Amino acid sequence: MALIALLPGDGIGPEVITQARRVLDALDLDLTYEEAPVGGVAYHSVGHPLPEATLDVARRADALLFGAVGDPTCDSLERALRPEQAILGLRKHLSLFSNLRPATLFEGLEDASALKPDVARQIDLVIVRELNGDVYFGEKGRRTTAAGHREGYDIMSYDETEVRRIARVGFETARKRRGQLCSVDKANVLETSQLWRDVVIEVAADYPDVTLTHMYVDNAAMQLVRNPGQFDVIVTGNLFGDILSDQASMCAGSIGMLPSASLDDAGKGLYEPIHGSAPDIAGQGKANPCAAILSAAMMLRHSLGNGAAADRIEAAVAQAIRNGARTADLGGTMSTSAMGDAVLAVL
Ligand code: ATP
Ligand code: MG
Numbered sequence: 001m002a003l004i005a006l007l008p009g010d011g012i013g014p015e016v017i018t019q020a021r022r023v024l025d026a027l028d029l030d031l032t033y034e035e036a037p038v039g040g041v042a043y044h045s046v047g048h049p050l051p052e053a054t055l056d057v058a059r060r061a062d063a064l065l066f067g068a069v070g071d072p073t074c075d076s077l078e079r080a081l082r083p084e085q086a087i088l089g090l091r092k093h094l095s096l097f098s099n100l101r102p103a104t105l106f107e108g109l110e111d112a113s114a115l116k117p118d119v120a121r122q123i124d125l126v127i128v129r130e131l132n133g134d135v136y137f138g139e140k141g142r143r144t145t146a147a148g149h150r151e152g153y154d155i156m157s158y159d160e161t162e163v164r165r166i167a168r169v170g171f172e173t174a175r176k177r178r179g180q181l182c183s184v185d186k187a188n189v190l191e192t193s194q195l196w197r198d199v200v201i202e203v204a205a206d207y208p209d210v211t212l213t214h215m216y217v218d219n220a221a222m223q224l225v226r227n228p229g230q231f232d233v234i235v236t237g238n239l240f241g242d243i244l245s246d247q248a249s250m251c252a253g254s255i256g257m258l259p260s261a262s263l264d265d266a267g268k269g270l271y272e273p274i275h276g277s278a279p280d281i282a283g284q285g286k287a288n289p290c291a292a293i294l295s296a297a298m299m300l301r302h303s304l305g306n307g308a309a310a311d312r313i314e315a316a317v318a319q320a321i322r323n324g325a326r327t328a329d330l331g332g333t334m335s336t337s338a339m340g341d342a343v344l345a346v347l
Contacts, residue, residue: 001030002304005061007054009039010083011277012287012336013067019289019340020065020296023316026347027309029300034061038090039083039277040071049074049086058090063303064270065296066090070277083277091131096262096270097162098169099129100298101245103252106321112253112330115225122229123252128173129241130166131262133158134192136238156192158237163199165265170200170235171207180232182213184220184240196237217244224248249274256288256329259295261302269303271295281328285335288327290317293343316346 006021008014024031036054043049049069058064069083079085090096105113105123113120138155145151167183174181183200185193197214204212215223217240223230224247236244249258255275263269273291281287294317301310325342326332334342 001032002062003060004031004033004299005057005064006033006035007038007058007064008035008041008067009069009086009277010041010071011068011279011282012275013039013069013277015282015285015287015336016273016289016292017065017067019336019343020292022340023293023313023343023347024296026344027312029304029306029309031304038066038086039069040074042086043071043074043077043081043083047081049081049083050089054086055089055093058094058270061268063268063299064090064094065292065299066270066272067292068273068275068277070279072279087272090270091262094268094270095132095264096268097130097132097265098166098263099127099131099241099245100169100173100261100263100302101127101129101249101258101274102298103127103245103248103258105252106257106318108321108324109253109257109330112257114250115228119226119228120251120253122227123248125228125231125248126173126177126233127241127245127248128166128170128233128235129245130158130162130236130238132238133162134238156190156239158192158196160195160199163196164203167200167203167235168206169263170233171203171210173235174210174233175207178232179209180211180213181207182215182220182231182234184215184217184234184236184244186217186240187214188216192237200235220244221247224251245274254288254329255291256327257290257294259291259298261295261298263302267303269299271299271303285337286328287336288329289336289340290321290327290343293317293340312347313343316343319346
């Protein structure tokens with residue numbers, strides 16, 4: 001029996017996770033749950049956004065289902081105590097180095113996309129972003145130049161083993177989809193990117209069934225808007241992936257519809273909607289639970305070896321949307337639980 005760490009967190013996190021849990025329960029899977037506080041809720045109850053007891057549950061669990069963290073009442077706290085540190089801490093402690101963000105436009109939600117409907121309809125891609133390296137984790141600081149000017153610096157670097165393991169995730173993901181991997185870098189100007197490209201090409205030898213292409217990040221940003229249908233799987237570093245995955249999500253549609261996974265190299269993962277805690281609508285029963293429900297589907301597929309159940313959930317969400325189910329973010333009036341009901345009705 002698989003153990004799920006249920007980490008609802010702050011704001012709308014508990015509201016959307018409740019609906020994801022209802023959907024999982026309806027499938028009658030062999031799962032047990034341990035719920036633990038994380039984020040502002042944890043800070044207010046035990047004085048830390050990622051308590052040791054929560055980390056302990058996370059370590060023991062086979063997978064983590066996470067809502068969101070973020071709490072305006074914590075804004076003046078020192079950085080180590082802010083709710084956002086909980087998710088960074090979980091990624092670091094659990095070595096969750098790959099972030100998968102599928103971006104798909106659901107039929108009927110063409111108007112939610114930032115793109116023209118006929119272009120938006122072509123989007124069906126996954127961005128695989130490296131999470132544990134790159135410029136975010138290199139040496140950083142301030143210094144004074146010879147001319148007496150203030151200078152800030154952040155070192156960008158990648159070790160070949162870090163590139164190799166994320167490249168493998170990219171190839172494996174592409175192999176299970178349409179077999180096309182686009183590696184995004186800036187190899188025309190960055191040494192880090194040249195190493196990245198060399199290593200990705202080496203790894204490609206193990207995946208003759210996958211077609212590998214390379215694209216500079218500036219061009220990739222343009223192509224995502226111009227012709228997103230050309231992409232199946234994109235693999236890229238932490239910085240470029242951060243930017244491109246947000247861009248892709250707005251091309252695909254509402255922030256309330258898109259899930260994500262952050263995985264280690266042994267199949268364990270943290271699954272969360274891409275949206276945050278949405279303090280502006282928290283507690284009002286307005287939040288769209290689909291991103292959380294679809295995150296639970298990703299969990300079944302990637303950590304629990306149950307792709308069939310994942311397919312069923314994804315199909316049920318798509319059908320509910322086709323049937324006209326709409327929360328406020330999608331231009332409708334349904335409550336969070338009514339949207340959950342709509343998905344359950346299809347299931
Ligand atoms: P955080 O600090 O946790 O990232 P945020 O306010 O910066 O919070 P989001 O929580 O992602 O960012 O919210 C951005 C906007 O999108 C808000 O107006 C919010 O109400 C809306 N939003 C986010 N998630 C949902 C959802 N599931 N359903 C409906 N609206 C949502
Ligand atoms: Mg935010």
